[in-house]
Amino acid sequence: MRLVKVLGSITSTIKDPTLKGFKILLVQCIETDLKGRQEYFVAVDTVGMGEGEIGLIVTGSTAKRTEVTKKKNVDAAIVAKVDRIDLE
C-alpha cells in the first residue's frame, strides 16, 4: 500500500459507467515525514476521506477487493485513513 495525502476532489461526468456515484480524489504520494513526492494517483474513496487528510491506497487489481469497488473498473482505491505513524 502507499501513503498518500488527499489533494482534492475530482468532478467527472463522462466516465466509465461502473464509476458512477463514486467519490474520486486526487492524491499525492508522501514520505513518512509527510513530504510530498512527484507522484500522483486518482483514487476512489472507500472510507470517506477529507481534503488534506492522510490515507493508504492500494493500486492494481487489489483495488477491486472491497465491497464498494468490486466489479468496478478502477485500479486505485483509498482503503484506510491514517491517524498517526509511530517510527522507531
Added chain:
Amino acid sequence: MRLGRAIGNVVSTIKHERLAGIKLMVIKPVGPQGDLEGRKIIVADYLNTASGSLVYWIENGTTICKVMGRMSIPLRGCIVGQVDKIDLEKGRRVIDG
C-alpha cells in the same frame, strides 16, 4: 488511476488483431500544477475523448480486458474518465478539465 492530458491520437492500421477498432491516444502525465516529468504514453479510449482533455486512466491489465470486453489484449492503459474540474484543497485552486 493516473491523471493526464490527452494531447493527440495514434493511427495504426497494421496491429495485433485484438487491438482492432480500439482508438489510441497520446497522454502526457499531469500533476496538479500541470506538467509532470513522466514520459508520454499511448492508451486506449472508448469515451470519445477529445484531444486536449484532462483524463484519468487505468493501467491494470485484467481490468482493461473487462472494460474492452475482450480477453488478453496486448494493451497497457485505458482512459476511464474525463475530468470536468479538480477542487484543490490549498488556496481553493480549481483546475478545469
